[in-house]
Amino acid sequence: NAGVTQTPKFQVLKTGQSMTLQCAQDMNHNSMYWYRQDPGMGLRLIYYSASEGTTDKGEVPNGYNVSRLNKREFSLRLESAAPSQTSVYFCASSRRRGQGNEKLFFGSGTQLSVL
Amino acid sequence: QKEVEQNSGPLSVPEGAIASLNCTYSDRGSQSFFWYRQYSGKSPELIMFIYSNGDKEDGRFTAQLNKASQYVSLLIRDSQPSDSATYLCAVNIPSGGSYIPTFGRGTSLIVHP
Numbered sequence: 001n002a003g004v005t006q007t008p009k010f011q012v013l014k015t016g017q018s019m020t021l022q023c024a025q026d027m028n029h030n031s032m033y034w035y036r037q038d039p040g041m042g043l044r045l046i047y048y049s050a051s052e053g054t055t056d057k058g059e060v061p062n063g064y065n066v067s068r069l070n071k072r073e074f075s076l077r078l079e080s081a082a083p084s085q086t087s088v089y090f091c092a093s094s095r096r097r098g099q100g101n102e103k104l105f106f107g108s109g110t111q112l113s114v115l
Numbered sequence: 116q117k118e119v120e121q122n123s124g125p126l127s128v129p130e131g132a133i134a135s136l137n138c139t140y141s142d143r144g145s146q147s148f149f150w151y152r153q154y155s156g157k158s159p160e161l162i163m164f165i166y167s168n169g170d171k172e173d174g175r176f177t178a179q180l181n182k183a184s185q186y187v188s189l190l191i192r193d194s195q196p197s198d199s200a201t202y203l204c205a206v207n208i209p210s211g212g213s214y215i216p217t218f219g220r221g222t223s224l225i226v227h228p
Contacts, residue, residue, distance in 0.1 A: 033216065040123060042203060042220040043159070050213045058215070090158060094216070101147040101166055101207070104216055106158040 002026050006091050006107035013081045013114045021076040021110050023091030031094045032074035033058075033104070034066060036087040043090065049074055081114045088112070118142060119206050121219035128226055134191040136222050138204030141185065146214060148180055148187045149205040153221070159203055163189060194226040 004025045035043040045058030047066040065077045089110045094102040151159035165171045165178040177190040201221040207214040
């Protein structure tokens with residue numbers, strides 16, 4: 001099993017450019033998440049999708065949009081990239097919606113630099 | 116105040132010692148507690164989870180949970196240089212009928228020979 005697959009692994013953008021980070025999971029999980037990780041900040045939640053067809057804002061949603069394309073795929077879009085969005089982005093998934101004991105499965109991450 | 120707090124460290128311990136990592140959380144409705152290990156440049160990997168008050172042991176790792184004090188810890192016995200990593204505490208915090216996995220800032224652990 002591939003688990004959680006993220007693309008691309010690295011990306012350099014210029015300020016104002018747009019891009020979409022792709023994420024797919026093959027574990028039949030209901031819930032999917034996008035986090036960003038900055039030095040000394042841990043993982044901060046950008047958006048999540050508790051189940052197919054729903055999306056909700058997390059702690060740091062400004063400047064991002066998401067699409068839960070189907071049960072497998074959850075994409076993150078930067079419409080107009082800013083240097084403050086330079087970060088490492090992780091996609092994650094968990095099995096069941098609304099359950100408090102579900103652990104996360106992570107993708108390998110995307111290192112994004114905005115110049 | 117962040118909902119999940121950790122001391123960022125670094126915590127430096129000699130090889131063979133016990134490393135003690137601590138985490139506090141603010142929401143009493145939180146249900147599940149996780150410790151992830153993250154090596155530099157890699158994604159987090161789950162090493163322990165705990166749901167009930169008390170201790171849970173898995174090999175060299177022991178997770179401890181005290182819901183009354185809103186405190187969870189991770190003990191690593193016989194620490195090895197390979198344990199050097201950042202340890203992330205995560206708490207499933209209730210929100211709108213679901214649970215949101217919320218992370219602390221992470222504690223950097225250095226095990227020196």
